[in-house]
Amino acid sequence: MALADFLPAAGGGLLIGAAASGLLLLNGRIAGVSGILRGFLAEHGTAFRERVLFLLGLIAGSALYALFSGQYPVPRSAFPAWLLALSGLLVGLGTGLAKGCTSGHGVCGLARLSRRSFGAVGIFLGTAVLTTYLVRHWWGIY
Amino acid sequence: MRQFSQFVCGLVFGLGLALAGMTSPQKVLAFLDVTGTWNPALLFVLGSAVGVTGLAFHWILQRPRPVFDSCFHIGPPGKIDRKLVAGSILFGIGWGISGYCPGPGIALLGAPGNPETAVFVSGLLLGSGLAFAWPDQQAKTGRT
Numbered sequence: 001m002a003l004a005d006f007l008p009a010a011g012g013g014l015l016i017g018a019a020a021s022g023l024l025l026l027n028g029r030i031a032g033v034s035g036i037l038r039g040f041l042a043e044h045g046t047a048f049r050e051r052v053l054f055l056l057g058l059i060a061g062s063a064l065y066a067l068f069s070g071q072y073p074v075p076r077s078a079f080p081a082w083l084l085a086l087s088g089l090l091v092g093l094g095t096g097l098a099k100g101c102t103s104g105h106g107v108c109g110l111a112r113l114s115r116r117s118f119g120a121v122g123i124f125l126g127t128a129v130l131t132t133y134l135v136r137h138w139w140g141i142y
Numbered sequence: 143m144r145q146f147s148q149f150v151c152g153l154v155f156g157l158g159l160a161l162a163g164m165t166s167p168q169k170v171l172a173f174l175d176v177t178g179t180w181n182p183a184l185l186f187v188l189g190s191a192v193g194v195t196g197l198a199f200h201w202i203l204q205r206p207r208p209v210f211d212s213c214f215h216i217g218p219p220g221k222i223d224r225k226l227v228a229g230s231i232l233f234g235i236g237w238g239i240s241g242y243c244p245g246p247g248i249a250l251l252g253a254p255g256n257p258e259t260a261v262f263v264s265g266l267l268l269g270s271g272l273a274f275a276w277p278d279q280q281a282k283t284g285r286t
Binding site: 005006008009010011012013014015016017018019020021022023024025026027028029030031033034037038041042049050051053054055056057058059060061062063064065066069072073074075076079081083084085086087088089090091092093094095096097098099101102103105106107108110111112113114115116119120123124125126127128129130131132133135136137 | 144148151162175177196205213216227228230239244249251258269
């Protein structure tokens with residue numbers, strides 16, 4: 001892997017870590033996006049507004065990056081829409097049941113040395129690798 | 143201040159995801175596709191994120207309370223139960239299909255010219271809502 005790939009990856013991870021640390025230090029909250037999304041669906045009043053503000057910040061941050069770098073994410077042309085919708089449904093249901101995703105379990109949970117998070121990350125990484133293999137190399141969908 | 147810091151932390155998180163390449167499902171899938179042209183970049187994203195967070199959390203949790211709240215909202219370390227295993231399997235399948243996880247999926251709603259994520263996030267909202275309807279194992283055994 002070239003240095004040009006490694007540096008932004010490590011730098012991006014640094015910012016993600018800074019944001020998760022900042023949220024715990026300032027507001028005492030875990031920066032798990034699926035957890036914040038569950039709160040967004042279930043909470044009312046101030047708690048709801050706080051979830052919305054984090055999610056809006058998330059959208060603004062990625063838009064800012066696109067604006068300044070000029071790198072816009074390119075959608076895939078041949079990827080079926082129903083498969084995207086199914087993928088979203090499984091991700092929502094799965095992270096709802098497991099109470100965490102790549103940020104909640106993957107970043108904050110591993111950082112806390114939580115056993116549940118080590119279990120979750122091992123399982124979802126393994127399943128994702130297997131699924132990607134099947135979808136790409138058996139099914140031929142890219 | 144609480145609400146302002148929610149927004150700023152979200153913003154830095156979103157910047158980080160984009161800089162790291164997590165908002166490119168092609169890059170994420172290139173990491174998951176170990177039998178293809180494997181791209182290990184995500185290991186460095188996770189490594190540096192967990193490194194920073196691990197050190198900072200250790201220090202932060204020694205404080206009596208967070209800056210803008212009266213306590214830390216962190217549950218006790220739970221067990222690996224059936225719900226965690228089933229949920230992680232379903233999440234892994236969904237993530238492996240499209241290369242989107244919740245953070246990048248939502249972050250990309252602000253990127254112009256990418257209708258993919260609107261479809262993904264619609265499914266994401268529906269799935270998250272469905273998870274609330276799932277019967278709770280502990281509640282059930284507690285009743286009988």
